[in-house]
Amino acid sequence: MVNKSLFKFIVNKFLRMIILLTTLCALTFSLVSHSPIDPVQAYIGADMMKVSHAQREKIEEYWGLNQPPIERFERWGKNLLHGDLGNSMIFRRPVIQVIGERFWASIVLMGLAWVISGLLGFIMGIVSGMQRGKWLGRLIKWYCLTLASTPTFWLGLVLLIVFSVWLKWLPIGLGVPAGVLSADVTLGDRITHLILPAMTLSIVGVANIALHTRQKMIDVMASDYILFARARGESGLQLLFRHGLRNVALPAITLQFASFSELFGGAVLAEQVFSYPGLGQATVQAGLRGDLPLLLGLVLFSAVFVFFGNLTADLIYRVVDPRLKEAGDTV
Amino acid sequence: MTIEYNPDDFKSTEIGPGYKSLLEVSDLSVSFVQYQKGLRQRVLKVISNLDISLGSGEILAVVGSSGSGKSLLAHAILGILPNNAICSGKILYKNELLTPERQKKIRGSEITLVPQSVNFLDPLMRVSAQVRTAVRQGNPEEAQKKIFRRYDLSEGVGNQYPFQLSGGMARRVLISAAVINGSKLIIADEPTPGLHPEIVTETLNHLRELTDEGCGVMLITHDISTALQVADKIAVFYAGTTIEITPAADFHGQGQALRHPYTKALWQSLPQNDFTPIPGFQPLPANFSEGCLFAPRCGKITSECTGSLPVMQDLRSGKVRCHHAT
Numbered sequence: 001m002v003n004k005s006l007f008k009f010i011v012n013k014f015l016r017m018i019i020l021l022t023t024l025c026a027l028t029f030s031l032v033s034h035s036p037i038d039p040v041q042a043y044i045g046a047d048m049m050k051v052s053h054a055q056r057e058k059i060e061e062y063w064g065l066n067q068p069p070i071e072r073f074e075r076w077g078k079n080l081l082h083g084d085l086g087n088s089m090i091f092r093r094p095v096i097q098v099i100g101e102r103f104w105a106s107i108v109l110m111g112l113a114w115v116i117s118g119l120l121g122f123i124m125g126i127v128s129g130m131q132r133g134k135w136l137g138r139l140i141k142w143y144c145l146t147l148a149s150t151p152t153f154w155l156g157l158v159l160l161i162v163f164s165v166w167l168k169w170l171p172i173g174l175g176v177p178a179g180v181l182s183a184d185v186t187l188g189d190r191i192t193h194l195i196l197p198a199m200t201l202s203i204v205g206v207a208n209i210a211l212h213t214r215q216k217m218i219d220v221m222a223s224d225y226i227l228f229a230r231a232r233g234e235s236g237l238q239l240l241f242r243h244g245l246r247n248v249a250l251p252a253i254t255l256q257f258a259s260f261s262e263l264f265g266g267a268v269l270a271e272q273v274f275s276y277p278g279l280g281q282a283t284v285q286a287g288l289r290g291d292l293p294l295l296l297g298l299v300l301f302s303a304v305f306v307f308f309g310n311l312t313a314d315l316i317y318r319v320v321d322p323r324l325k326e327a328g329d330t331v
Numbered sequence: 332m333t334i335e336y337n338p339d340d341f342k343s344t345e346i347g348p349g350y351k352s353l354l355e356v357s358d359l360s361v362s363f364v365q366y367q368k369g370l371r372q373r374v375l376k377v378i379s380n381l382d383i384s385l386g387s388g389e390i391l392a393v394v395g396s397s398g399s400g401k402s403l404l405a406h407a408i409l410g411i412l413p414n415n416a417i418c419s420g421k422i423l424y425k426n427e428l429l430t431p432e433r434q435k436k437i438r439g440s441e442i443t444l445v446p447q448s449v450n451f452l453d454p455l456m457r458v459s460a461q462v463r464t465a466v467r468q469g470n471p472e473e474a475q476k477k478i479f480r481r482y483d484l485s486e487g488v489g490n491q492y493p494f495q496l497s498g499g500m501a502r503r504v505l506i507s508a509a510v511i512n513g514s515k516l517i518i519a520d521e522p523t524p525g526l527h528p529e530i531v532t533e534t535l536n537h538l539r540e541l542t543d544e545g546c547g548v549m550l551i552t553h554d555i556s557t558a559l560q561v562a563d564k565i566a567v568f569y570a571g572t573t574i575e576i577t578p579a580a581d582f583h584g585q586g587q588a589l590r591h592p593y594t595k596a597l598w599q600s601l602p603q604n605d606f607t608p609i610p611g612f613q614p615l616p617a618n619f620s621e622g623c624l625f626a627p628r629c630g631k632i633t634s635e636c637t638g639s640l641p642v643m644q645d646l647r648s649g650k651v652r653c654h655h656a657t
Binding site: 133222223224225227228229230231232233234235242243246247320321322323 | 406409411413414435438439440443444446447448450451452453454455456457464465467492494508509
């Protein structure tokens, strides 16, 4: 019974994903086609004056820009079904390659920030929930409220000023040292370049999960079942571990996996500030320079990424919360 | 929670020898510190000058309408009031002062709570596991199986989660969890809300059985007919204090044996009696006055009533808090 309902659940989710992706592609495509950015001009830049009208038409023809948008979208869609995302205009390479390369740089950054902010936020939320009204609880609450209203790029700039400009401990940007052959780049180099962007994303990510966990912790501690557990002689950490954690974990899990989208958004800004060569930076470039194939590829990719984040949350929910798992059995 | 004691309280207790007193609460008050606008604090007294006593083998029903502070009385005895509560007065358990340390030691073992509903069980934990966590001595699994057999719960029930239990099953699980350590003092806080009459009777019979084994039961309820089904004594609660303590047998006829005007009015308002309500509402803790709290609704009001809170006085094998009690 459980497996059947689970199967139905997943199939349902995938159907929804397909509808979502189709709509998303059409929307992005029409937005970019109507945008005032001229891809040819964006690509050639200042040398535009030297390009003759005939040359320009040739480039347009080469990129297929002279065809009506609907036709271009149709062709793109057909190729997509064959697994071909097309070529990036600005990188002159297949989109799939660009995304693949950038993905690894970004996944390390986002993964690190995700784990750190999740764990730290959860622990901070629990501590401030239990220490509510005491100085530690208040300190954490105010810290989180301040962070929740801090823009990612601003925090990135502050960290840059402190750690790179003043203290000179960490490099000021990029993924690897400038002027060094890629063969000579060490793992240490990569890590030192990763620290500031990861720190920026983690610090900002903590607030949301900590504040939600705090509220849930307060609710759980005031609940009837905690009262009854106390009446049966349980107290302190025993209460927390036996009844608290599991009940508090539910919203934290949802938030953490749903935050995939925010993480992506945050990564765009953080990567821009630190010139970190990840997906976020590629998205900004694709948008600013009218690289439609790359932009569509990135939109598709990030949507699938966020979708899997939410699906994972749903599946974990079914494991943690018996009301979802066993409800199917009794009905 | 802080408890303030007057050192003089330790010197003598009014309980004579031979009286098998289990619980003796005298002059109990519970207040809450609240923040009003900004940093201004106010202290809200929700239970004032409360007196009750309970012996072994006895069921004392504490009857009062919602918001009269009945549950807080239970929490005060167990020592599980919220942190912003201030508790004063004297609670004796087996003729010994019930200090916060002692409360912590014996709650769940000697003193226990039978809660109101299935919401008092952890929604994410199997029922049997929760009942086992309460066990203090011996093998928890054995103890849980034994108590489930006693309350006619199958092993399958133990494997379920609280949301899967039926009303009657939930009731028996809650009792099992409460009495698994053979507690002597059982506080049942509204154990029969909105239940089928058969289940109410079943639950009350379970409580009766426990008193037959020598336990004392404090049955907190807003439903006087439930209380009359099993109780030996009834304490009537109004606006945070007991206004009358009476043998259950005094609830008969027109209520002529009852002592306090509110108790009489309560009895007469029942559908099977006159079904006549009295006007007005129970005051909220913020509006408690100096005098008798029932005075604004009372037909016998005099200047004496609004001046000072009447003290609890003995009257015809019961107690009453009224200047004009007859």
